[in-house]
Amino acid sequence: MSQLSFFSAESVPPALADLTGILAAQGQVVQVAGAARLSVVVEALWRAEALAEMIADAGLEPEIARTDENTPLVRTSVDDRLVGIATEWTRGAVKTVPAQWLPGPRELRAWTLAAGSPEADRYLLGLDPHAPDTHSPLASAMMRIGIAPTLIGTRGARPALRISGRRRLLRLVENVGEPPENPEALSQWPRV
Template sequence: MSQLSFFSAESVPPAVADLTGVLAAAGQVVTVGTGARLSVVVDAVWRAAALAEMMTATGLQAEVTSTEENTPLVRTAVDVRLLGIAADWTRGAVKTVPTDWLPGPRELRAWTLAAGSPEADRYLLGLDPHAPDTHSPLASALMRIGIAPTLIGTRGAHPALRISGRRRLSRLVETVGQPPEGADAEAAWPRV
């Protein structure tokens, strides 16, 4: 049995700002009328279900559906509480990273749920291939919390931040907490 860390995602109460972690991945936030909607396309149903659970825990309504390509999509209902996130994370129609954004435990968990994957003895946090200007600021944000990544694949369809080394991986594992239930989630979750 593992011990709960004081820095783990399970030790922090849910907040709407936690969901900014999906924006570090390929998530999108759009203003709709008097509110905003957060959405992200993921590669597995377990990811969509776990993110929907996170969204619901913050008090937002969540919906899991699929794209025309039959890929899982999770999104919130339009909500006024997402307007601040939309203002902070967009400049015009372009996604940007707020200069003071640091991924806390739950933000990092949302990012891992949306786009995390193991690579041999390393771990990848996926980035948005359509928002290349976010890649370096996201790498810097991770460095500021003690997880120094390597930016990879910037010219391809799957850019990511690679986390390697026992100390960095331990910090990531401790921060994101336990994987959601299920073999697929456990296989995709970071480990040392």
């Protein structure tokens, strides 16, 4: 058993802002009649279940469904408390990154749950291929918290921030905390 880091996601109380990590990945936010909803399509059910737990911890009602392609989808209930996030993360109908956004431990955990994957001795945090203007600001935000990534795949269908090097990986691992209790999660979780 590893020791809980002072900076890990488990040491920070849940908040609505945690869910912005979903938007750093391929998540979407839509405004609906004075309220908003966050949603994200993920590659595996364990990811949807862990994100649903984070949504519930933040005080919202989660829903897990399937897309037409039978891929897991997790979303929040429509809630007026999400309007601020929707306003900050969109310009018109285009997803954008707020200028001062910095991913804290729980935001990094949500991002890792939504789109994290190992790559040999490195780790990838997936980006939204449909929102290329968010890629560089997200890389900058990661640099400002001391995890300098490399932006990769910007011309392909799987853009990501690659985190490499022992110190950077250790910082990511310390922030995101322990993996969900699922065997599949363990193989997809960052480690040093």
